[in-house]
Every structure is written in C-alpha cells, then in structure tokens.
Amino acid sequence: MADAPYTLVLLRHGESEWNEKNLFTGWVDVDLTEKGRGEALRGGRLLREQGLLPDVCHTSVLRRAIKTSVLALDEADRHWVPVRRSWRLNERHYGALQGKDKAQTLAEFGEEQFMLWRRSYDTPPPPLADDAEFSQVGDARYLDLPPEVLPRTECLADVVVRMLPYWYDAVVPDLRRGQTVLVAAHGNSLRALVKHLDGISDTDIAGLNIPTGIPLVYRLDADLRPTVPGGEYLDPEAAATAAAAVAAQGRKR
Numbered sequence: 057m058a059d060a061p062y063t064l065v066l067l068r069h070g071e072s073e074w075n076e077k078n079l080f081t082g083w084v085d086v087d088l089t090e091k092g093r094g095e096a097l098r099g100g101r102l103l104r105e106q107g108l109l110p111d112v113c114h115t116s117v118l119r120r121a122i123k124t125s126v127l128a129l130d131e132a133d134r135h136w137v138p139v140r141r142s143w144r145l146n147e148r149h150y151g152a153l154q155g156k157d158k159a160q161t162l163a164e165f166g167e168e169q170f171m172l173w174r175r176s177y178d179t180p181p182p183p184l185a186d187d188a189e190f191s192q193v194g195d196a197r198y199l200d201l202p203p204e205v206l207p208r209t210e211c212l213a214d215v216v217v218r219m220l221p222y223w224y225d226a227v228v229p230d231l232r233r234g235q236t237v238l239v240a241a242h243g244n245s246l247r248a249l250v251k252h253l254d255g256i257s258d259t260d261i262a263g264l265n266i267p268t269g270i271p272l273v274y275r276l277d278a279d280l281r282p283t284v285p286g287g288e289y290l291d292p293e294a295a296a297t298a299a300a301a302v303a304a305q306g307r308k309r
C-alpha cells in the first residue's frame with residue numbers, strides 16, 4: 057500500500073499475575089498468568105491469520121512483555137526474528153503505588169486522587185523509597201543508568217519523554233527499512249506511544265485504555281502518521297470490552 061508504507065503492531069502483554077490480583081504493577085517484574093499466556097498465543101495466531109508477520113520485535117525488559125513476545129512470535133512462526141529490548145518500553149513506574157491494591161487505593165484516597173494518579177497526564181504518584189520492597193534500585197538490568205535517570209515514580213508525560221528517544225532511534229529506522237515491526241510492551245508505555253502517533257491531547261489521553269494481548273495495527277504513511285486514527289485491533293469487539301474492563305479496574309473487587 058503506497059499510501060501506508062509502514063506497518064506497526066502494538067501488543068500489550070497478556071494478563072499478568074498482578075493484573076489478576078488488581079495490583080498496581082509498574083516496574084515490578086511479575087509473570088504472566090495462564091490466561092495471559094493464552095492471550096499471547098491468541099495474539100500471535102491473529103497475526104498469522106491476518107498475514108501480519110513481524111520482521112523485528114521490540115520489547116521492554118520486563119518478563120510479562122518479553123514472554124508475551126516469545127509466545128506470540130512462536131505462534132506466528134516468527135520466533136526467529138531479531139528482538140531488541142529497552143527499559144524505555146517499560147510500563148510506567150507507579151511509584152509508591154507499586155504493589156498496592158487498586159480497589160483499596162480508590163477506597164482510601166477517593167475517586168479524584170485515584171484518577172489523578174492513574175490517568176492524569178502530569179501528576180505522578182508519590183515516589184517509591186529506594187529501600188522499599190518493590191523498588192528497582194540495584195536491579196542488575198538498570199545498573200548502566202545514571203542513578204538520577206532511574207525513576208522512583210512517573211506520570212504519563214514522563215513516560216512519553218523517556219520512550220520517544222527509543223521510538224525515533226530504534227523503531228522508526230526499522231519501519232523505514234520497510235519492516236513490519238512488533239512492539240510488545242505495556243498499557244501505559246503503549247498509551248504514551250499511541251498519544252504520540254495519534255496526536256491525542258493531554259486531557260483526552262485519560263480516557264484511552266489498552267487491552268491485554270490483542271494486536272493493535274497501525275498502517276503509517278510516509279510521515280509516520282496513522283492512516284486510520286487509533287489504529288485497528290485484530291479483534292475489535294474483544295478489544296472494546298477488555299479496554300472498558302481496564303478502565304473499571306479500580307472498582308474490581
């Protein structure tokens with residue numbers, strides 16, 4: 057398609073153990089659930105059935121995204137493509153909320169504060185202490201980062217700032233080589249990328265939620281602009297239902 061020379065596939069990891077428990081996760085490196093592994097396999101099957109065969113994959117350095125990419129690529133018979141990993145695709149760091157129950161947080165702090173921390177563009181949760189149980193300080197995969205770069209909390213604006221250099225330096229060159237690129241990442245790092253791609257306002261991004269395990273396909277024009285705003289989910293009905301469930305997560309008992 058000359059008017060859409062570039063194909064980008066976004067895939068949020070399958071359900072994680074802390075998604076199932078309704079806990080704020082952020083940079084805590086939890087595993088997929090059995091359901092999440094099934095979602096990843098289905099995502100790969102949808103890619104294969106649609107002929108959307110990745111030539112390269114980019115993931116975060118968190119196992120839920122890495123394992124999702126391995127399962128999906130294997131199911132699409134593309135397990136052999138090159139993979140690059142970066143902390144810049146990590147989930148948003150949830151600060152002192154990491155490990156806390158979403159429903160309890162909502163009950164304790166109220167709807168307004170909960171939504172500010174969870175979905176505002178520029179209000180981060182309180183920072184996580186370096187000696188806290190769910191801190192990433194000292195984690196081997198981040199030892200090359202200057203201490204001041206390692207986040208202790210992030211708002212979505214912070215994620216945009218640390219994700220975009222990777223988008224421009226690693227993902228865009230692969231797209232411009234004509235490769236079909238799979239980005240296997242997280243709800244908020246993908247919200248940050250979608251915000252950039254679709255030019256979504258700082259206010260409107262609060263209403264956008266990304267479901268687990270369902271490929272979101274962007275066909276981009278020569279200027280890397282989406283030819284279909286918002287992209288196209290390979291299972292639109294399931295995606296709409298699952299995105300609504302993500303939005304309501306704070307209320308899950």
Ligand SMILES: O=C(O)[C@H](O)COP(=O)(O)O
Nearest residue numbers: 079080081082147174243
């Ligand atoms: O990090 C987490 O808790 C989830 O993966 C994303 O959570 P959210 O949808 O509440 O931002």
